[in-house]
Amino acid sequence: MKLDDAICYAAMLSHDTRFDGRFFVGVLSTGVYCRPVCRVKTPKQENCTFHLSAAAAEAQGFRPCLRCRPELAPGNAMIDAQSRLAQAAAGLIEDGLLQDLTLAEMAARLGVTSRHLRRVFVTEFGVSPVAYMQTQRLLLAKRLLTDTRLSVAEVAFAAGFGSVRRLNTTFIERYRMQPTALRKPRAASTLPTTxxxxxxxxxxxxxxxxxxxxxxxxxxxxxxxxxxxxxxxxxxxxxxxxxxxxxxxxxxxxxxxxxxxxxxxxxxxxxxxxxxxxxxxxxxxxPDDIARRLGGLAESQPGLRVPGAFDGFEMSVRAILGQQITVKAARTLAGRIVQRFGQAVTSPFPDIQRSFPEPATLAYCSPEQLAELGIIRSRVRAIQALAQALIEQRLVLAPGADVEPQLAVLRALPGIGEWTTQYLAMRALSWPDAFPHTDYGVRKALNETDDRKVLALAEAWRPWRAYAVMHLWRQL
Structure with a gap:
């Protein structure tokens, strides 16, 4: 994508929050790059350069502003196919997964070639995936140094540098300061213990x-x-x-x-x-982009989001348990699974005691162990088949996966119908255009039961049909 200098500068003058995270401003007179919402004195337009990402600004020699802190800028939703692919790759990098995957492995996970991924990524962010990763590591280290009590060594490893020496060298080369310089303005006693x-x-x-x-x-x-x-x-x-x-x-x-x-x-x-x-x-x-597409449907609840999944497997099991029973009953069954198979967790909250079990735990337990919890046999088979597909890496229940192949795998699993498939696409895959057209609540809100007519009514809401679903559910 290309940036329009006049539009970017106007957004910067007005500190327009709609553009925060969509571009960054390099200031030639200071050598610093900022978010468009930065409250420092606005530089002259001839001193400004505009960049698709923080990494693109750093590739041109700019260092991050210590006031607006580019590492705190919000992310961007995935819209068209090319942007969605690039944003998915960026999400994997920001999650630290490129440390475990090569670029070729990441491309394979996204269902494309590494050459295509690199081309799309450069178009979207202005730099290669590797350069983007380096900037994300630096910005994470900057955030940890500023906001936590972690030692420099802990910061280096948490941010993926592997050693304090490498962190120090890279920080000096890119930001022209020692990492510890970020801690001088704050007394240690003011830093949070968590x-x-x-x-x-x-x-x-x-x-x-x-x-x-x-x-x-x-x-x-x-x-x-x-x-x-x-x-x-x-x-x-x-x-x-x-x-x-x-x-x-x-x-x-x-x-x-x-x-x-x-x-x-x-x-x-x-x-x-x-x-x-x-x-x-x-x-x-x-929200503004989504509201424009949804029109009057979104007027009563501005800023309504589609809840994702902290853990795709956890959310998927709860969704399977909820088939044809009440939400309360599904919660009860999920709680029994946690008490029987989850790992103990120490927390300051009495009601937070255990983690949800991993796929292997449920895949390899006996069906009888799950049935004893009150789960009917057909759902036991569905849960164990889903877990096995995740273990074998035939299925990925996380944003960034190529959506259509994942939907095909889901549909082929026992006990996974179209409603469950689309619901998991909404939440586990964070697919903004997912649409469970067979959902009772959707049909009731639309006052329509014919599949073709329900889908036809939803065409006007593409590519944000998942957000339309959330608004339709609110009407019940």
Whole structure:
């Protein structure tokens, strides 16, 4: 994509939040790059250059502004096919997965060649995937140094540098400062003992609606919505071991961001945890773009998001359990699975006690063990088939996967019909155009039962049909 200098400069003059994260401004007179919402004195237009990503700005020799902090800019939703592919790759990089995957392996996961992925990525972000990864590592290190008590060594490893020497060298080369310089303005006593981060979003955000949706589906022992906060247990397998801990998410009162608090035990997997939080709370959405497409349907609840999945397997099992029974009954069954098979987690919240079991645990247990929990045999088969598909890597239940092949795999599994397939596309795959046209609530809101007519009515909402579903459900 190309940037229009006049439009970018006008957005910068007005500090337009709609453009935050969509481009970055390099200032020739200072050598610094900023977000368009930065509140420092606005430079003259002839001193400004505009870049598709933070990585593109750094590739031109600019270093990040210490005031607006480019690492805090919100992400962007995936729209057209090329943009969706590039954004999916960027998401994998931001989650720290390029450290475990080669570019060729990442391309294979996304269903394209590495050459095509690189070409699309450069078009979208202005730099190669490898250059983008280097910038993301630096920006994560900058955030950890600024916002946490982690030692420089812990920061180096959490950000993927592998050694303090490599972190120091890269920081000096790119930012012309020592990493420890970021800690001088703040006394150690003022830094939080837990890991605390702010994740920005594009306003508006229907926070109460999001919490109500998650509260109604929270799995006992794993998740809890308390007042205006979301708590959950965390288990992430990475680097050959399980990382267990907890997190809390709440809305920041005076800015367009969510406050995320993590247990210190999750320091080594910060990128992975924050990536999952972004997906769960749909922080990359652009509400204005979506509202323009949905028209009057979206007027009553501005900023309504599509809840994603912190863990695709966990969410999928709960969805299977919920087939043809009440939401409350499905929660009860999911809670029994957690109590029987989940790992213990220590947290400051009495109701957060265990993590959801991994696919292998449920795939290789006996069907009788699941049936004893009150789960009917057909759903036991569906859960175990789904888990086996994940283990064999025939199925990926995370954003970034090529959608159509994943939908085909889901449809071929026993007990997975079209409703479940589309619901998992909405939440586990974060596909904005997913549309469960057979859903009872959707049909009731549209006052239509014929499949073809339901789909025809939804054509006007492409490519945001998943958001239309959330608004239709609210009408019930």
């Amino acid at each position: 890991l605390e981060f702010q994740l920005a979003y594009h306003p508006p955000y229907a926070w109460s609606a999001m919490l109500a949706f998650l509260a109604g589906r929270a799995i006992e022992g794993v998740e809890q919505v308390e007042a205006d906060r979301y708590h959950r247990a965390v288990r992430i397998s990475h680097g050959g071991k399980d990382h267990l801990g907890w997190l809390t998410v709440q809305q920041v009162v005076d800015r367009d961001a969510l406050q995320v608090t993590l247990a210190a035990e999750l320091a080594e997997v910060v990128p992975l945890v924050l990536g999952r939080v972004r997906r769960l709370f749909d922080l990359g959405a652009h």
